[in-house]
Amino acid sequence: MEDDNAVETTYLGAIREALLEEMRADETVFMLGEDIGIYGGAFKVTDGFLDEFGPDRVIDTPISEAAIVGAAIGAAHMGLKPVAEMQFIDFIAPAFDMIVNFAAKSRYRTGIGAGLVIRGPCGAGARSGPFHSQSVESYFANVPGLKMVAPARAFDAKGLLRAAIRDPDPVLFFEHKFLYRRIKEQLPTNEEVFVPLGKARTHREGSDLTIVTYGAMVYKSTDAAETISSEDGAEVEVIDLRTLRPLDTEAIVESVTRTGRLLIVHEAPRFGGFAGEITAQVCEEAFEWLDAPIRRVTAIDTPVPYAPTLEDYYLPGEDDIVAAARWLLAY
Amino acid sequence: MRALYRCLWLTRALEERLETIFKQGHVVGGLYRSLGQEATAVGCGYALAGGDWIAPSIRDLGALLARGLDPREVLRQYTARGSSLCAGKDNTNHFTVPELGILGPISPLGTQLCVLNGVALSFRTRREPRVCLTFQGEGASRTGTSHEGFAMAAALNLPIVVVIEHNRWAFGTPSTAVAAVEQWADVAGAYGVPAGTVDGNDVLQVYDAATQAIARARAGDGMTIIVAETYRMLGHAQHDAQKYVPEHELGEWLDHDPIRSFADYLLEFGFESESTLEDIRSEVALELDAATDEILAEGYPPAEEARSRVYGDSALDADVPWTRGPEPGYEGLTSGRPGSPASHRGGA
Ligand SMILES: Cc1ncc(C[n+]2csc(CCOP(=O)(O)OP(=O)(O)O)c2C)c(N)n1
Numbered sequence: 085m086e087d088d089n090a091v092e093t094t095y096l097g098a099i100r101e102a103l104l105e106e107m108r109a110d111e112t113v114f115m116l117g118e119d120i121g122i123y124g125g126a127f128k129v130t131d132g133f134l135d136e137f138g139p140d141r142v143i144d145t146p147i148s149e150a151a152i153v154g155a156a157i158g159a160a161h162m163g164l165k166p167v168a169e170m171q172f173i174d175f176i177a178p179a180f181d182m183i184v185n186f187a188a189k190s191r192y193r194t195g196i197g198a199g200l201v202i203r204g205p206c207g208a209g210a211r212s213g214p215f216h217s218q219s220v221e222s223y224f225a226n227v228p229g230l231k232m233v234a235p236a237r238a239f240d241a242k243g244l245l246r247a248a249i250r251d252p253d254p255v256l257f258f259e260h261k262f263l264y265r266r267i268k269e270q271l272p273t274n275e276e277v278f279v280p281l282g283k284a285r286t287h288r289e290g291s292d293l294t295i296v297t298y299g300a301m302v303y304k305s306t307d308a309a310e311t312i313s314s315e316d317g318a319e320v321e322v323i324d325l326r327t328l329r330p331l332d333t334e335a336i337v338e339s340v341t342r343t344g345r346l347l348i349v350h351e352a353p354r355f356g357g358f359a360g361e362i363t364a365q366v367c368e369e370a371f372e373w374l375d376a377p378i379r380r381v382t383a384i385d386t387p388v389p390y391a392p393t394l395e396d397y398y399l400p401g402e403d404d405i406v407a408a409a410r411w412l413l414a415y
Numbered sequence: 416m417r418a419l420y421r422c423l424w425l426t427r428a429l430e431e432r433l434e435t436i437f438k439q440g441h442v443v444g445g446l447y448r449s450l451g452q453e454a455t456a457v458g459c460g461y462a463l464a465g466g467d468w469i470a471p472s473i474r475d476l477g478a479l480l481a482r483g484l485d486p487r488e489v490l491r492q493y494t495a496r497g498s499s500l501c502a503g504k505d506n507t508n509h510f511t512v513p514e515l516g517i518l519g520p521i522s523p524l525g526t527q528l529c530v531l532n533g534v535a536l537s538f539r540t541r542r543e544p545r546v547c548l549t550f551q552g553e554g555a556s557r558t559g560t561s562h563e564g565f566a567m568a569a570a571l572n573l574p575i576v577v578v579i580e581h582n583r584w585a586f587g588t589p590s591t592a593v594a595a596v597e598q599w600a601d602v603a604g605a606y607g608v609p610a611g612t613v614d615g616n617d618v619l620q621v622y623d624a625a626t627q628a629i630a631r632a633r634a635g636d637g638m639t640i641i642v643a644e645t646y647r648m649l650g651h652a653q654h655d656a657q658k659y660v661p662e663h664e665l666g667e668w669l670d671h672d673p674i675r676s677f678a679d680y681l682l683e684f685g686f687e688s689e690s691t692l693e694d695i696r697s698e699v700a701l702e703l704d705a706a707t708d709e710i711l712a713e714g715y716p717p718a719e720e721a722r723s724r725v726y727g728d729s730a731l732d733a734d735v736p737w738t739r740g741p742e743p744g745y746e747g748l749t750s751g752r753p754g755s756p757a758s759h760r761g762g763a
Pocket residue numbers: 118147148149171175178474522523524551552553554555556558580582584585586647651
């Protein structure tokens with residue numbers, strides 16, 4: 085439907101809007117984190133929030149990720165809806181204990197859940213070295229009780245964040261910093277932007293090969309698909325997972341049963357990454373439909389290096405995806 | 416005195432040089448400065464003896480220069496040269512240099528104190544009269560990791576000096592907004608160790624306090640906390656124009672510039688002449704000109720170096736085939752397994 089009022093919104097702006105809308109609609113929603121109030125956030129996501137919502141709902145904390153997440157859990161127990169910001173997602177590490185031992189196991193142990201969101205910028209490509217560039221999803225993948233979201237589009241960033249805030253369980257929300265200001269979309273104003281957790285989406289349709297990916301790699305995968313389409317005449321389907329846990333296995337399997345070929349692309353290192361889990365699930369569910377081995381294109385198994393030459397080598401590139409796709413298509 | 420002045424000036428001039436090449440696009444990533452805080456770093460660096468170890472935070476370049484770090488290493492590091500101490504793999508001052516007793520920090524705040532405790536532990540285990548010194552912003556001192564580090568250093572009576580650089584700001588938030596502490600030396604009470612407060616912009620006061628605390632640690636009497644009262648004269652990093660800082664605050668602290676005050680002191684009491692100080696400044700400028708030319712001519716590391724040095728055994732370098740797509744000639748791990756499309760199904 086035509087939406088004359090659609091507004092061009094960045095990925096970052098979409099996150100901002102989700103927070104604003106949820107905070108305006110529900111006064112139990114509040115935020116806590118470092119430099120989010122007076123300064124308006126390291127990336128300016130919460131610029132002006134302190135003025136609008138006041139210091140009870142936009143809380144500048146000491147540099148204390150464990151205490152931030154701990155307080156979010158306690159507040160969630162009491163019926164509030166906390167959104168905790170990690171200034172960079174790398175700094176979620178000091179809160180690991182709180183997340184994997186307290187938040188994730190709370191409902192299972194006690195019947196009392198911890199509905200909270202921990203959000204922050206992840207991802208490489210900004211020349212920021214090993215501690216401001218990581219993709220941390222796999223650190224948490226083996227912890228039942230956590231949900232994880234990694235949007236690629238502004239629409240999904242907004243819709244999924246709203247869903248995450250309303251979710252009764254702990255959600256880790258990974259915002260790719262490389263997309264913050266690079267992605268701009270027309271977001272509708274005549275319909276509610278809300279995306280339920282746990283549903284993948286088809287970013288590009290195709291019948292010859294499935295690429296399953298998420299986050300910033302959705303764009304590189306799509307570029308690769310366009311190259312293959314124009315140079316090889318084959319059509320690659322690109323599935324954007326959007327939510328990593330719960331994983332939409334059904335959508336992946338459905339696509340693979342049509343294409344018979346699967347390539348998984350992610351920015352995190354390969355060993356123990358999501359691609360391994362997806363491979364296992366597809367082997368279990370759709371082995372008979374596969375016409376080729378499942379392949380993975382990922383970062384190399386190293387920390388994220390700093391020098392441009394090294395970081396570019398570390399990150400999967402469009403060329404790598406094209407080469408892998410061609411190999412699979414020729415198989 | 417002359418050496419002290421030179422080191423202060425070198426710190427500032429080197430950072431200014433970094434800023435210049437940052438604006439020219441040569442610095443990769445962010446740049447953090449210590450403008451206005453040089454005296455704390457330099458005073459502490461000078462108080463240590465050979466064989467002692469130091470763990471800087473981001474605003475302690477002066478301490479590393481005082482320890483003898485070649486300014487060229489700083490330029491290499493910020494420009495991500497393959498020849499840099501981190502071989503282009505990590506940034507800023509994240510290098511560890513055993514020969515100079517430097518333990519490089521990592522970004523997650525509060526971590527270096529814990530690790531330095533281990534260095535100090537090794538001194539104690541080997542009955543060596545060596546000492547460790549580290550710095551923290553008052554912001555970093557709030558982390559759980561930092562509290563644990565303090566608690567262990569105190570409990571084990573380790574030969575450590577911790578300098579809390581109270582520069583009023585942590586990134587974009589005034590410390591008063593996120594800490595209930597008024598006298599930062601009071602935090603020592605929680606750990607059961609002594610603390611003192613110094614004017615962090617007075618290099619001689621810092622040097623004296625550090626010297627005493629270091630002597631105490633060397634004598635086996637354990638950790639001391641020094642609170643250096645100072646001010647961060649610039650934003651958190653180059654990208655931060657510090658619009659949130661009240662102007663009068665900057666003005667007041669500008670009057671308290673650590674390098675100018677020290678120069679005034681040297682001149683007033685006749686320790687040095689204006690021409691000596693001028694010579695030092697020109698000499699530093701020449702040294703930095705040469706260093707900058709040299710480092711800018713060097714290059715980034717070769718891309719494949721990204722794979723190396725993950726483990727001590729280079730056979731474990733990250734060369735897993737297919738991480739990035741098909742590798743020409745890769746046959747797979749099993750001889751019966753098809754390694755290329757052509758070998759599969761008879762090439763059909
Ligand atoms: C564990 C952790 N959380 C957050 C950050 C992001 N961060 C980097 S510097 C900084 C402020 C540091 O303030 P302070 O320790 O007072 O040092 P200053 O910058 O004032 O010298 C923050 C929040 C970090 N590096 N580590």
